[in-house]
Amino acid sequence: MPPQWPWLQPAAAAAAARRATPFVLRGRRRSSSSACASAPSGHAREQEDEQSLVVVGGGAAGVYASIRAKTLAPHLNVVVVEKGKFLSKVKISGGGRCNVTNGHHLEPSGLARNYPRGHKELRGSFFRSHGPQDTMHWFSDHGVELKTEDDGRVFPVTDNSASVVDCLLNEARRLGVSLQAGKSVSGASVDDNGKFVVEVEKRTIDFVDYISANYVLVATGSSQQGYSFAAHYGHSIIPPVPSLFTFKIADKRLADLSGVTFTRVKAKLMLDGIQKSAPELTQTGPMLVTHWGLSGPVVLRLSAWGARELYQDKYQAKLMVDFIPDIHIEDVKRILFQHKDKNAKSKVNNSFPKEFGLVKRFWGFLLEQESLDGDMHWATVPKNHLNAIALRLKQWMFEVVGKGQFKDEFVTAGGVPLSEISLSTMESKKQPNLFFAGEVLNVDGVTGGFNFQNAWTGGYIAGTSIGTLASTSILKEEQACLQLRAS
Template identity: 65%
Template sequence: MVTDPIRLVISSGFSSFVPINSWKRGGLALSLWKRKFSERIICESETKTSREELLAVVGGGAAGVYGAIRAKTVAPDLSVVIIEKGKPLSKVKVSGGGRCNVTNGHCADNMILAENYPRGHKEFRGSFFHLHGPVDTMSWFSSHGVELKTEGDGRVFPVSNSSSSIIDCLMSQVKQKGVSMQTRKAVTSVSIANNGKFLLNVQQQLADNDERVEADYLLIATGCSRQGYALASQLGHTIIDPVPSLFTFKIEDSQLTELAGISFTKVKVRLKLDNVQRNIPQLTQVGSMLVTHWGLSGPAVLRLSAWGARYLFSSGYKGKLIIDFTPDLHEENVKSILSHHKHQFAKQKVYNSYPFDFGISKRFWCYVLNRQGFGGDILWASMSNNSLISIASILKHCTFEVAGKGQFKEEFVTAGGVSLSEISLNTMESKICPRLFFAGEVLNVDGITGGFNFQNAWSGGYIAGTTIGRLAHPILDHPA
């Protein structure tokens, strides 16, 4: 066995190698111990073999934890440490209303799956999901004791309806594989040491001194935290300025907000912005929608906000939202239904009687009538042909002024991050800095609501962990 000398990595900023005999003979240990300022000394074992290496994972979220577990699975002798400034898996805990939307089970075709990523849809058409897709994710959790279910819209949740099932599973694997989890610590800077390894400056909360960690591999999986962007920049990467994605729309319409709680099963929403003149298909979305006390929300609106994230940011979150409340009916059909209803219920008040074909509630029907200026006592018999055309028009082209954005608290998703052009997606390794890897939302990737953002984390973490494990132990490869 070939032994290395003890390596001293001292928080004051210098790194040196001291022969073991010198350490025993001299008073170096005593003098260091008596230094005026407390310094942390990290000593590698005298019997450490030349093959032992360290992977440092910055970020204890879904991508970081999944990647660490995978790396340790492929290379059991690889030392792996996760450095997390807060609580590990905190986003997993709150996602999906505390249920954790693990992935989406309705996208078996990877080309279709890729189309759910406003940033990443072109790049993800390649090998990314072929290497580890939703089916692989579901299989992994199932094989590790988490029973899953797929709901009607494709969202996958643990049968327990609790994110704790996912967290407990991951943390159990962290412990079982021997991954070290260091919390309440932030990596404040990173550089390349003379020996080609990564030198991380780690700051512990409520501590006066920093510590240095020297790593052979570095996986940055910090989500939308600026910590990750800063580290990536220090290592030569380009950062695309992050802006919010997946948010609700604030609508200044007091009569509409009085309808808070009303939902629509299917509407077509189109976003019109002054700074976007060309036709962008993704700025029209179809799906369910919800009226809130500040405006509009629901899957259709959230998808629209994701695809329009950068356009909305540059427009100051001002624009027009045009909604078709009867997307399965042509405007002439809507007018025909209204005309038929008029003749059938001529003596009834318009407020009290309306066609059920539209699938809207009475409260919203009254809102439509109020917007068009129709009084509460008017009878259907008194409705002119122009009045019917007016109602049909607003049901098909109802326009709202977007006055700002709300916060979709379950997601915390951003558009922006490390440029995908600088990453090899089949390995998740940097094209700029060898042995540097990225996974998750730190990259310029974001998905629409429905489990797609977590799938990006699982896929990226798995690929990065696999690559690192194979580099650490090229002969060994544990596929499980």
């Protein structure tokens, strides 16, 4: 009986084995003209089945890998097992538009800098094997027209993730990949022939299938199922923690600005035990005020780079925001004093410097922070208040008291260490013919299409490795059969 798994209690596992009907994934039997068909019975191959692959997880990495493997090795039997719905994260990503990749970071080393976990390891050959341009070409070649937006994010021109989902699933089905939803892998072992025996449980009925496979690819995302599978074969697991989330801010008055967007701010996350000079903890870009705090690309990127430290500090931190990063503080002061002189008789709430690019709601909020009455005239504003406004615009300090959720693109930091797999093949260094791809590994990117690109690249490399191995194995078997016939 296959070994017990952490989520299968001994009694339940034994009962499952008694209920199970052994099932071996079999390919098409070779015709009588096969090289081994006339070989002596004593020399006939015990394995008449073709090469087989089980992919655990039907997300971006798993489906992409299955397509690549099947393309390279058409004879390869490929089964993708997914406990939920296929490509569910792809469907909801990007607000339902699917941020396929990023078109502004095409050079591998520059691209790798967008991965808080993995930026050192991925700057080598990883993205050279299959980068953003390769991804875009693949989808374009398969009928999905793409567009690159100003910030680099790449979407289908339909602005509908269904274009990407349908493309992937249709291509997998066209190639003959078996897509099995509503099932989960509950265990696996390696038999005397070195093949995997994978336990697949159906969710709707009390039944277990055994699938025999030459290769297994784990592409389960941040699921505990994948971590347990990896640990069973000797891999260590870096405990997963949330990444890509919004910040809850202590100042409840900030809720009055809910919905206000700043197109360009510079924000610095200040954490205990982290050097203030850490460049990744300072980000520039759009920021959104929500009813609970702050969100937007700047905040999400900071949450990714500080994910582990924020978790350890129970999401308590300081956030310093520069609302006008392109204007030096001395110039800010100068602009304020010039505006005061030119608008002495105007109310401060109705007249403020256009150079700052601020909206009236935020300006009014700023005045409240400085205890200034919006109906007072500019002529009556004391000099020290103008200096204080300038300083607040350039160095506004917020207290982070917790994390919110970024539900559409929830990502975790943690998983199988990259040091335990070969990035050139995605094969485990612990167990031959076991492969990993996607978020099950300790890789996560900032927002902007980088997490999907990791999935496409890892899936492509794994699929290439498996497809090549399967083709080579069949070729060697056929050569051996020919030699047997000759003898």
